[in-house]
Amino acid sequence: MSHGNDAHIRPRPPKRLLVVDDAALVRAYYRQALEQPGGYTVDEAFNGIEALEKALSGPYDLILVDVNMPKMDGLTFVRTLRTTEEIACLPVMMTSTLNRDKDIAAARALGVNLYLVKPISADDLRLFAAIMTGATEP
Amino acid sequence: MAMPRTGGDPQPAPATVTDEEFARFCEFIYRRTGLSYGEAKRYFIDRRILERVERTGVSSVQSYLALLRFDTTGRELEEIINSLTVNETYFWREEYQFACLANSILPEVVCTKRRGERVRIWSLPCSTGEEPYSIAMWLLENWAEVDQYDVEIIASDIDTQALTAARRGLYDARSVQRLPKWVLDRYFERPTSDRWQIVESLRGSIDFTHMNAFDRAQMAAMEGIDVIFCRNMLIYFDDVSRREVADSMYSSLRPGGFVCLGHSESMSRISPLFAVRRFADAIVYQRPAR
C-alpha cells in the first residue's frame, strides 16, 4: 500500500472569505456564488468597523469589500487594515459601483490588491477569488 | 401555543412566522444592532417574535415588524432585544471584559502615566452598582499593578432609585451567585442569611453620581477618563441618540482611552469615532491617541 498520495487524498480546509457590504442582497449574492459552488467559507460584515472586528478575530484568506458603507467606508477600512499589524497583509478585493480611473487609482494607492466594478458575475467572483486565495492551480 | 379562543376576539394571535418575516426581522436586527441569527435559531426567534406580537396586541407579525421599525420611542426595540439577549445585571457579569481590563487595557493605559497618577474608570450606566463594585473587586484581586496607581471609579446612572440602591450595596443570592466564596468573604457582610452587603470601605470608595447620558453639558463635565464601561445601554437608543452619546464619551476620554460595550453590542452600528482594538480577552474601542 502506498502512502505517497496522502497529500492528494486529504481535503484542503476551505478558504475563508470575509464579505463586507452594507447591502443585504449583495452579501447574499456573494455568499451563494462563493459558498456552494466555490467551496469557500463565507462570513459577512456590514461596514468597515465590523469588518475590522471580524478580521482581527480571523483568520481570513481574502476580504471582499465595498466602498460606500455607513460609519466606515471601504477605503478607510483598507487604510486601517494596512496599518494594523496583525492583519496588514490580508489580500483585499474591492468591489464598487465607482468606475472612474481616479476611484480605482485611489483604491490601489491604499493597498487594494484587485478592484472590480459592479455588477460582478458569479463566475468572475469565483475566478478572482480563486486567483487571490491560490485556491486553484494557475 | 396559540389556543383557539372563544368569543369576542376576532383576531387570534398568529401561530407562525413566515420565512420572509423571519428574514426581514433578522436583517433588521442585524442592520440595527449587529446581532446575527440564522436558521439554527429559527425556533427561538419565532417564539420571541410571537410573544411580542401577543403582548403588544398587534394583529399580525407583519404589523409587529412595522411597529418595530417605526416606533420612535424605541421601547419595542428594547423589549425585543431584551428577550433576545438575556439582560440582567449581576456581579462579574461578562467577566471576560474585567479580565481584559486588568490584563490588557490598564497595562496600556498606565504606560502613559506617571507613577502615582490616577487611573479613572467610569461605569455608565451603573444601574444598582454590580458593575462598578465588580470592577473594583476584580482590580483589587487581579491587577498586578493595583498598588502602584490610585484608581478612581465613577459610577453614573439616570435612575436615582438605582443609585440609592447602588450606594446601599445590598444584594440577594441571584446577584452574587457568580462570585467565589473568598470574594464574598472579603468584600461582603451578611446582614441576614439571604442578603449580602458590600463592605463599607468599598462602598465609600466609589463615586456614585446622577447622570443623563443625553445631556451634553453634564457629559462634557466628565473629563480625563481612561476607561468607560458602557454596556447594554446604547443598543436600545435610536441612531441619532447613540451617536450623540458616543460623541460625548469620546470627548470625556483621554486620548488613548477605551470604551467597553456589552457583548451583544458593536460600535460598528453606533459611531465611526473609535478605533477597534482586539485583545486576548475581548474586542474594545479606543479613542485614538492623536
Add this chain to the structure above:
Amino acid sequence: MPLVKAPSGAAAPGGTPAKTTPSRDGVLADLNADSPNIRRVAARACRAFPDAIALIAGRLEVEEDTRVVEVLVLNLVAIGGPAAAAALAPLLRSDRAGCRFAAAEALADMGPDALPFFDTLIRDPDPQVRIMAAEIARGRAGGAAVQTLEHLLATEEDINVCCAFIDVLAEIGTVETAAALVAVLARIPDNPFLRFSVETALSRLPTD
C-alpha cells in the same frame, strides 16, 4: 486601599465649575486649525451659534477627518429643519466616501425635512448620487419614499442603481412593491445579479 474618590466630589458633573464659554472668534479660528482634535472641539461648540448651519456647511466642504465630519453632521441633525437638510444634500456628491455616507445617514435620520431633497437627489443625472440618495429612504421618511423608488425603478437604466433601489425596497417595501420588482426583471431579464436581487427581495417582502 488604592481606590480613591475625586477630590471634593469633582467627579459629579454638578460640582465642576462651569468652563468659560469659548469666544466666537476663538471657535471660528479653531474650526480651521491644523489639529483635528481642536477642530472637533470647535465643531462641537459651534452648534450653539445662530449661524451654525452656515459655519458647519462651510467646514463640511473641505473637512477630511472622519471624527470632525461626524460632529459637524450630528450638529446638523440636532439643529434639524430644511436649512440643515439643505446643507447635507450636496455632500452626497462628495469625493470623500465617508462624507457621502455620513450625509446620507444624517438625512435618513431627519425624516420629513429630508424628503424634498430625497425627491431631487433620487433623480440626479449622476448614478452615484442616485445610489446614495436611496440610502435616505431607509430612514424615518421611508414610508413616503417607497412609492418614489417603485416608480423610478420602472425606467431606471443603470443596473447598479436598480440594485441599490431593490436592496432598499427589500427592507422597507410593502405588498405592492412586488409588482415593481417583477416589472424590472421583465424589462432587464438577463443580468444575473439583478435577477438574484429581485428573487431574494420578493422572498423577503410582506405577502398579504
